Amino acid sequence: MNDRAHEGSLGGRGALTAILLIAFAVSLVGVGWEDGLLNSGGLRAVGQIVAAAIQPQLTLDVLSIGARSTWTTLAYAWAGMTVALVIGLPLGIIGSGTLVRSPWARRWNISFARFALAVFRAIHELVWAWLFVAALGLSPMAGVLALGLPYGGILGRIYAELLQDVPDAPLRALRGAGASEWRVFWFGRLPMALPDMLSYTFYRLECGIRSAAILSFVGLGGLGHNIHISLQDIDYSRMWTFVYFLIALVLVVDLWSSLVRRRVAIEQG
Amino acid sequence: MKTTSPSKISPATSASSPNSSRPAILIDGAGKTYGDVEAVRPISLTIEPGETVALLGPSGSGKTTLLSMMAGELEPSQGSIHLRGKNLADLHPGRELSREVGMIHQQYDLVPNLSSLQNVLAGRLGDWGLLKSVISLVWPQDRQVGLTALEQVGVVDRARVRAGFLSGGEQQRIAVARLLVQDPAIIIADEPVSSLDPARAEEVMGILSESARQAGKTLVASVHSTDVARTYFGRLIGLRNGGREFDLPSHLVTDDQLDALYTLEGLQDE
Ligand SMILES: Nc1ncnc2c1ncn2[C@@H]1O[C@H](COP(=O)(O)OP(=O)(O)O)[C@@H](O)[C@H]1O
Numbered sequence: 128m129n130d131r132a133h134e135g136s137l138g139g140r141g142a143l144t145a146i147l148l149i150a151f152a153v154s155l156v157g158v159g160w161e162d163g164l165l166n167s168g169g170l171r172a173v174g175q176i177v178a179a180a181i182q183p184q185l186t187l188d189v190l191s192i193g194a195r196s197t198w199t200t201l202a203y204a205w206a207g208m209t210v211a212l213v214i215g216l217p218l219g220i221i222g223s224g225t226l227v228r229s230p231w232a233r234r235w236n237i238s239f240a241r242f243a244l245a246v247f248r249a250i251h252e253l254v255w256a257w258l259f260v261a262a263l264g265l266s267p268m269a270g271v272l273a274l275g276l277p278y279g280g281i282l283g284r285i286y287a288e289l290l291q292d293v294p295d296a297p298l299r300a301l302r303g304a305g306a307s308e309w310r311v312f313w314f315g316r317l318p319m320a321l322p323d324m325l326s327y328t329f330y331r332l333e334c335g336i337r338s339a340a341i342l343s344f345v346g347l348g349g350l351g352h353n354i355h356i357s358l359q360d361i362d363y364s365r366m367w368t369f370v371y372f373l374i375a376l377v378l379v380v381d382l383w384s385s386l387v388r389r390r391v392a393i394e395q396g
Numbered sequence: 397m398k399t400t401s402p403s404k405i406s407p408a409t410s411a412s413s414p415n416s417s418r419p420a421i422l423i424d425g426a427g428k429t430y431g432d433v434e435a436v437r438p439i440s441l442t443i444e445p446g447e448t449v450a451l452l453g454p455s456g457s458g459k460t461t462l463l464s465m466m467a468g469e470l471e472p473s474q475g476s477i478h479l480r481g482k483n484l485a486d487l488h489p490g491r492e493l494s495r496e497v498g499m500i501h502q503q504y505d506l507v508p509n510l511s512s513l514q515n516v517l518a519g520r521l522g523d524w525g526l527l528k529s530v531i532s533l534v535w536p537q538d539r540q541v542g543l544t545a546l547e548q549v550g551v552v553d554r555a556r557v558r559a560g561f562l563s564g565g566e567q568q569r570i571a572v573a574r575l576l577v578q579d580p581a582i583i584i585a586d587e588p589v590s591s592l593d594p595a596r597a598e599e600v601m602g603i604l605s606e607s608a609r610q611a612g613k614t615l616v617a618s619v620h621s622t623d624v625a626r627t628y629f630g631r632l633i634g635l636r637n638g639g640r641e642f643d644l645p646s647h648l649v650t651d652d653q654l655d656a657l658y659t660l661e662g663l664q665d666e
């Protein structure tokens with residue numbers, strides 16, 4: 128199916144590029160630049176923000192608020208990822224269609240799970256947040272669910288693909304040794320897909336931290352909430368303190384993920 | 397002459413052990429066609445329990461096709477195949493079939509990120525319950541069975557190393573060990589050593605045929621090297637263009653016959 132793309136590529140790609148460029152140009156005109164995207168005070172504010180970056184507020188008071196809200200944001204992200212795993216792992220496994228042998232059952236598994244995953248994924252976490260806040264009020268549960276549902280949809284879809292794309296020869300050998308599809312899954316498919324699945328899950332945890340910060344702008348507490356308040360108070364030094372906490376949090380998660388991945392890569396299971 | 401494997405005695409094996417009148421493999425007019433290509437022309441042959449048989453023939457002569465049919469991985473277009481008296485077509489794929497026959501392929505087919513030991517123990521997946529299989533991922537069950545098999549093929553020191561990190565020769569030994577743990581009555585091997593250097597190939601082939609002999613198993617393998625075939629196998633079958641050219645005890649096969657098998661391209665009429 129890639130053949131066609133290769134054959135017709137030059138003409139097709141040229142046209143596509145042209146269309147995208149035109150669309151971009153139109154969008155530039157469409158944006159209301161004159162409505163003060165950069166207002167008169169804008170440049171001065173930018174200068175102040177940049178200057179504040181090198182002198183974040185480091186009083187004990189601000190640091191302890193920073194530490195506590197870092198914890199809150201991490202907790203949201205973590206709880207959200209847990210919900211996402213509960214949704215994404217089973218639906219991803221079903222959606223890979225690898226547990227059943229008959230083509231008919233496989234097609235149904237894939238269609239059902241992919242449809243459910245698409246529904247979760249189609250709605251952005253901010254929209255979910257809006258829905259859940261409307262339903263549950265400003266509660267942590269609203270934030271966790273708002274994060275967990277779309278992330279579950281994304282995780283499940285990627286898991287399904289990673290589980291499908293595993294090399295076939297080892298699986299055939301396991302079937303030859305008498306293994307049922309479930310055993311083939313546990314002993315062949317999952318171990319082969321696991322490093323990539325872990326890696327992607329960690330990447331999503333990072334995204335989850337950023338999203339949790341954004342959700343806290345909405346009023347759910349955490350780092351985003353404090354950044355928001357500092358901006359309202361025009362206290363850029365304090366804002367930077369919280370931004371640095373956020374950066375540090377993402378870096379720590381990144382470090383942790385590379386440690387775990389190295390373990391999975393080298394150690395036998 | 398016939399001893400059971402030390403690792404495991406399956407009911408199917410022990411039930412039919414005394415009954416050596418039934419051939420291990422009985423092929424009755426089985427053949428395979430792809431469109432108008434006759435990959436294997438209808439062939440009938442009998443292989444007795446404990447025999448070691450090498451298939452020889454140039455590339456495209458039908459060795460892989462014939463072996464895959466014997467292993468139940470490929471359905472014949474015509475004719476039938478019986479393994480120890482049971483029609484292959486009636487054997488349930490999975491546990492039932494895996495008791496009768498196991499196949500080693502030319503390409504390495506281990507699970508690269510599991511340890512050698514776990515790969516070897518995968519030969520037991522047909523017997524293990526699902527729970528035991530899952531537990532075994534973290535905490536290998538029946539370790540001793542696996543270690544014994546690894547020792548037999550000479551790589552017990554690699555038990556904890558992940559299979560993907562092993563050399564080609566080591567990987568093929570692991571595949572042999574996995575088959576020993578699976579413990580089928582019949583072992584089929586399709587050019588199991590063709591991707592190894594000659595010294596390594598000879599070693600692995602020696603291990604394979606010796607293990608089969610010790611456990612009283614029937615071994616049918618396609619082999620590249622005529623020397624290896626004569627050294628390690630009791631019976632040689634020459635294939636050409638999907639048809640049988642000779643079928644003899646290995647000491648009766650002449651050099652002329654072997655030369656003719658490989659070199660007389662196009663000169664031979666049928
Ligand atoms: N799946 C297939 N579809 C079409 N032709 C095939 C297929 N498998 C094998 N053949 C043909 O059957 C013949 C025998 O192939 P094979 O059994 O692989 O020979 P060998 O293993 O001796 O090299 C060859 O001519 C090959 O091209």
Ligand SMILES: [Mg+2]
Pocket residue numbers: 459460461
């Ligand atoms: Mg072949």
